[in-house]
Amino acid sequence: MVQAIGGGNAPADRLLHEPTACRHLQQLNTRAGARCPDRTWWPTAWVLVALLAGSPAWAHNLGSARLDQLPQQWLDEQGQALALTALAGHRVILSMAYTQCHHSCPATLARMLHMQAQLDARGEQASFLIIGYDPEQDSPASWRQYRANRRLERSNWHFLTGSRENVRELARQLGFEFWIYDDHVLHDPQIVVFNSTGMLSDTLTSATRDWLALE
Amino acid sequence: MPSIRIPGIWRCCALAFVLVAGSATPLRAATGTDQSATLADLQRKLDESLMAIKALTERVRELEAKQTPAVGATTPAAPAAAEAAQLEATEHRVEQLERADASRKTGDSGLPLHGFADVGAGTHNPINPSLKGFYVGNLDFYMAPRLGDRTRALFELNTEVGSDGTVGVDLERAQIGYQFSDESTVWIGRFHTPYGYINTALHHGSWVNNSLRRPRFLQFEDNDGIVPAHTVGLWATGARHIGAGKLQYDLYGGNAQQIVGGALDMRNAGSPHGNLMGGGRVAYQFGDGAVNGLALGVHAFTARITADSPLSATRVRTYGGYAVYDTDAWENIAEIYVFDNQDLDGGSGAHRSHAGFVQFGYRVPWGVPYARYERAVLDQSDPYFSALEGGGSYYRAALGLRFDVDLRSALKLELADTHLTDRSREQYGEGLVQYAIRF
Numbered sequence: 001m002v003q004a005i006g007g008g009n010a011p012a013d014r015l016l017h018e019p020t021a022c023r024h025l026q027q028l029n030t031r032a033g034a035r036c037p038d039r040t041w042w043p044t045a046w047v048l049v050a051l052l053a054g055s056p057a058w059a060h061n062l063g064s065a066r067l068d069q070l071p072q073q074w075l076d077e078q079g080q081a082l083a084l085t086a087l088a089g090h091r092v093i094l095s096m097a098y099t100q101c102h103h104s105c106p107a108t109l110a111r112m113l114h115m116q117a118q119l120d121a122r123g124e125q126a127s128f129l130i131i132g133y134d135p136e137q138d139s140p141a142s143w144r145q146y147r148a149n150r151r152l153e154r155s156n157w158h159f160l161t162g163s164r165e166n167v168r169e170l171a172r173q174l175g176f177e178f179w180i181y182d183d184h185v186l187h188d189p190q191i192v193v194f195n196s197t198g199m200l201s202d203t204l205t206s207a208t209r210d211w212l213a214l215e
Numbered sequence: 216m217p218s219i220r221i222p223g224i225w226r227c228c229a230l231a232f233v234l235v236a237g238s239a240t241p242l243r244a245a246t247g248t249d250q251s252a253t254l255a256d257l258q259r260k261l262d263e264s265l266m267a268i269k270a271l272t273e274r275v276r277e278l279e280a281k282q283t284p285a286v287g288a289t290t291p292a293a294p295a296a297a298e299a300a301q302l303e304a305t306e307h308r309v310e311q312l313e314r315a316d317a318s319r320k321t322g323d324s325g326l327p328l329h330g331f332a333d334v335g336a337g338t339h340n341p342i343n344p345s346l347k348g349f350y351v352g353n354l355d356f357y358m359a360p361r362l363g364d365r366t367r368a369l370f371e372l373n374t375e376v377g378s379d380g381t382v383g384v385d386l387e388r389a390q391i392g393y394q395f396s397d398e399s400t401v402w403i404g405r406f407h408t409p410y411g412y413i414n415t416a417l418h419h420g421s422w423v424n425n426s427l428r429r430p431r432f433l434q435f436e437d438n439d440g441i442v443p444a445h446t447v448g449l450w451a452t453g454a455r456h457i458g459a460g461k462l463q464y465d466l467y468g469g470n471a472q473q474i475v476g477g478a479l480d481m482r483n484a485g486s487p488h489g490n491l492m493g494g495g496r497v498a499y500q501f502g503d504g505a506v507n508g509l510a511l512g513v514h515a516f517t518a519r520i521t522a523d524s525p526l527s528a529t530r531v532r533t534y535g536g537y538a539v540y541d542t543d544a545w546e547n548i549a550e551i552y553v554f555d556n557q558d559l560d561g562g563s564g565a566h567r568s569h570a571g572f573v574q575f576g577y578r579v580p581w582g583v584p585y586a587r588y589e590r591a592v593l594d595q596s597d598p599y600f601s602a603l604e605g606g607g608s609y610y611r612a613a614l615g616l617r618f619d620v621d622l623r624s625a626l627k628l629e630l631a632d633t634h635l636t637d638r639s640r641e642q643y644g645e646g647l648v649q650y651a652i653r654f
Contacts, residue, residue, distance in 0.1 A: 179357075182418060
């Protein structure tokens with residue numbers, strides 16, 4: 001049994017003693033018009049959505065990707081220009097991230113750190129690149145702070161900022177699918193490896209075990 | 216007469232000529248000119264045209280005959296190196312075209328379709344506690360077309376199920392803006408009112424939110440929220456790096472909301488009384504040391520809000536603050552709101568109310584367990600709250616769990632205990648489950 005005590009300028013019907021479910025339904029029915037927006041145009045909206053759904057999905061051809069074919073104009077976390085071709089000569093491990101990501105980016109970074117440890121054990125050199133998804137949110141200063149906070153201080157790690165166009169073009173070529181939802185970047189974790197000649201070796205998935213064997 | 220093969224274009228010209236010439240015929244006929252003379256004139260003109268076409272056709276053949284051997288003659292004589300260079304240049308050009316084409320088809324189309332959806336079940340509906348069982352949540356489409364270096368646009372179209380089970384579509388956000396710099400963007404349209412943290416950090420997509428639902432008093436307007444979640448107006452926003460952190464600021468104004476049918480209405484088409492609302496928010500996000508991930512903010516807004524039933528007008532003054540600690544391990548959020556409202560019509564004077572919540576979440580590899588306590592103590596003699604369906608006081612404690620099924624879907628569970636404390640003294644427990652995806 002519900003005890004309604006109400007008060008102030010509340011409508012009289014709210015002061016009545018009545019079962020809660022009944023009162024809720026009464027209120028909801030009263031407000032049906034306000035709760036449910038005009039439905040005369042929602043079929044139109046669906047048509048619009050259906051048309052938009054025809055937009056092609058991300059298309060990429062990873063088979064032919066080369067480091068020198070990717071956009072080359074980037075700034076590292078120190079604000080210095082860095083071309084990807086400057087890293088040729090040894091392996092390049094590349095991923096994309098954004099500084100406010102607490103979902104999948106930390107796991108991606110952890111995996112890259114593990115890869116670094118594996119390379120260290122073999123005495124092999126490599127460059128690790130993290131390219132920012134959202135240049136409007138993540139400036140070189142943001143990456144510098146990010147790097148310091150996570151103690152990612154090795155000189156072969158680079159956190160890059162580029163123009164929106166370059167970011168999208170690189171993501172397209174390498175198959176990094178993402179979209180920006182306000183301050184969030186919705187993306188899947190992914191790491192790609194280029195061999196010492198700058199050719200794409202593979203895209204690592206959780207199922208990839210022996211990535212060091214990739215050529 | 217020998218047959219002449221007339222190219223299509225010349226046939227078109229001849230036809231056009233006949234039509235043009237023919238168009239004059241009725242006029243002549245109308246003036247009484249002899250019809251046979253007209254036909255003879257037309258025949259003569261047609262013959263002249265065909266002769267001209269024949270001459271032009273022969274001229275084209277002559278030119279084509281000259282051009283073909285020339286191309287053929289240079290090819291065998293070209294050195295191998297030049298041929299290779301030409302081939303390489305062609306390949307390069309094709310590659311450029313392919314890249315440009317692919318770019319047009321994907322990112323640069325500017326309008327890929329993305330969004331969120333959720334469904335669920337519970338001992339009570341998470342929004343309408345009088346309902347139980349399975350429910351369809353939201354299907355939310357998000358569009359942010361790219362319009363250039365400076366112009367921004369953002370639209371969020373949400374299909375939602377009303378309390379009576381019918382499906383409606385709401386244009387939750389429709390804003391177009393101009394970015395003056397990284398530190399300043401001005402939006403016009405319908406946007407999420409920048410107060411507190413979650414109203415502009417966690418939008419309509421359930422998947423983005425670690426908890427199963429928003430705090431009750433911060434629900435969207437058509438879900439009985441008591442703070443205007445949307446504003447139709449103008450919003451200036453930006454951020455500036457200061458030290459290791461970032462200062463964020465917002466200033467906005469727009470149509471004052473109205474209470475219609477017990478719910479806040481953000482007046483999409485304008486305010487009938489021309490009432491305006493305005494407010495702002497300032498926050499600082501720390502970037503290093505022990506407080507890295509901590510953000511502190513304050514906010515305030517004021518509006519003259521009228522209600523249709525019972526008729527009332529209230530000067531709503533809301534201010535408050537928030538603290539967020541968002542790191543790789545923690546997602547802790549606390550927000551508080553104070554309402555210093557003034558009854559403008561009824562003479563009941565000033566009223567003070569408050570509401571707030573605190574939520575702790577801990578990120579583990581497979582998801583986020585969380586706990587939340589929320590409370591609203593709302594003066595029921597305040598005409599603003601008494602006119603709102605969701606304007607009653609309450610407190611709620613909840614324990615929840617977000618489990619990431621995969622990268623794009625999450626299963627959320629929540630157990631909650633809610634106490635309504637003034638309009639009705641009622642307590643109910645809830646067991647809720649939600650399946651939320653992004654696409």
